[in-house]
Structure formats: structure tokens, C-alpha cells
Amino acid sequence: NAGVTQTPKFQVLKTGQSMTLQCAQDMNHNSMYWYRQDPGMGLRLIYYSASEGTTDKGEVPNGYNVSRLNKREFSLRLESAAPSQTSVYFCASSVRQQGAEAFFGQGTRLTVV
Amino acid sequence: SQQGEEDPQALSIQEGENATMNCSYKTSINNLQWYRQNSGRGLVHLILIRSNEREKHSGRLRVTLDTSKKSSSLLITASRAADTASYFCATGNSGGYQKVTFGIGTKLQVIP
Numbered sequence: 001n002a003g004v005t006q007t008p009k010f011q012v013l014k015t016g017q018s019m020t021l022q023c024a025q026d027m028n029h030n031s032m033y034w035y036r037q038d039p040g041m042g043l044r045l046i047y048y049s050a051s052e053g054t055t056d057k058g059e060v061p062n063g064y065n066v067s068r069l070n071k072r073e074f075s076l077r078l079e080s081a082a083p084s085q086t087s088v089y090f091c092a093s094s095v096r097q098q099g100a101e102a103f104f105g106q107g108t109r110l111t112v113v
Numbered sequence: 114s115q116q117g118e119e120d121p122q123a124l125s126i127q128e129g130e131n132a133t134m135n136c137s138y139k140t141s142i143n144n145l146q147w148y149r150q151n152s153g154r155g156l157v158h159l160i161l162i163r164s165n166e167r168e169k170h171s172g173r174l175r176v177t178l179d180t181s182k183k184s185s186s187l188l189i190t191a192s193r194a195a196d197t198a199s200y201f202c203a204t205g206n207s208g209g210y211q212k213v214t215f216g217i218g219t220k221l222q223v224i225p
Contacts, residue, residue: 004155035215042201042217043156059214090155099144099163099205102213104155 002026006091006105013081013112021076021108023091031094032074033058033102034066036087043090049074081112117145117202117216125222132189134219136202137182144205145178147187149198150218156201159187192223 007022025032030051035043045058047066055066063085065077074093078085088109092102120135136145144163148156162169162178162185169176175188189196199218206214 033213040217043215045213092156099161101146101158101161102156102203103158106155107153 004091004093004103004105006089006108008108009106011108011110013078013110015082015112017081018077018079019081020078021089021091021110022073023075023105024073025091025093025103026072027093027095027103028071029093029095029103030071031096031100032068033092033094034064034074034076035090035092036060036085037090037107038087046076046089078110081110083112086110086112117204117214119200119202119216119219121219122217123220123222125224126192128192128194128223128225130192132192132196132221132223134187134200134221136185136187136216138185138202138204139183140206142180142204142206145176145185146203146205146213147174147176147185148201148203148215150201151198159200189221192221194223194225197221197223 004025033048034046037043044060049055049068052071067075088107090107091105094100094102117136117138146161147159150156160171173190178185199220201218203213203215
């Protein structure tokens, strides 16, 4: 049982390049989330998908787009990477949006130079 | 801004001692969760306590919730070196959409 799988684990981008972070869960969860973690800032929600077919902005959505491809997969796209997007990105899923534990992937460490 | 704020930000104890971490939050909540993060890894869920509960136990973990003070505490008893990690509280708000907001964490070091 893989849980939540993120790819890639590490990535270095040049300013202005684009990339997509992939996330897949095999737990049949309805809700999926993308967070970024920066030192001293905790985890901040970028986008979430309460259920298949819906996506909504979180706390820090600027510079990002998401796609809920199907129930399993939720991708995060950086259209034009900026150094301020250097961070560790975590995907998470939960069986429902209300009052349920979230399961996290191992993270993607992204550096934008 | 963060909803939950953990205190202390760093804690160093000897193996076998108890570790207590606190979380304060600002607005009304539906539930509060505690997570652990080992260095370089994703977060792992530890325990969830609902707003109508006051205390919950799971193995060596004890969580309390005081909604009147808008605070929660996580107690780890008989700590082990493997408990070395960062601990985060996450609050789920009341209302239709649950926004889960994480604090910045408490970094716990357990010295063997």
C-alpha cells in the first residue's frame, strides 16, 4: 500500500521554467491538498480539491495552478518558476474534508535558481 | 497567518523524560490534530481531538483540548530517541468548509 506518492523528489529549475509536480494516492480518498513548507513558516496550503472535479485556492495560490485529473491524481503546476517558490512541497489526501486525518507524501524539494 | 502556534519552538530533553508541547489558536475549531515530521520526511498523523472532547490518549501520547482557552497540549511520556522530530498542530475550523491550518511546529530533541 503506497499511500501518497509524489514525483519528483528533488528538482532544480531556472527562473522562468515551468514544471508539474505529480501526486497520486491509492487510498480512495476524496480530498487532496498541496502545501508548501518553508523554514519558520510551517505548512501553508496552496490549493486543495475537496472532491474529484473541484479545486479551490488555499492560502498562497499565486504562481501555481492545479489539476485534479481523477480521484487518484492531483498535480501542481508552476508556469514560470521564481526563486520565491523555492520550497518543499507536500501533497496530502484525506478521506473527506471534515475532521479526517491527512496522509502526506514524502515531499518534493524544489530549488529555483 | 498561522492559526495554530506551537510552544515552545524547540525542546531538548533526556530519554525517559516526558515532553509537553502546547498549541494555541485564535478562532473556533471543529477539531485539532497533531502531526509528527521526521527530518526530511512527510508529516505523519498522530491524533485527532474533536471540539467536544477534552482529553484523548494513544499509546504514550496524551492530548488535551481546552476550547475556553483556545489551547491544546501534547504530552509524550517516557520519551525515546526515536521521538526526535518536529511536532505540528493543525486546526480544522467550524463551518461548511474545513480549512486545516498548521502551526510552525515544535522541534523536539530527545537525547539518548
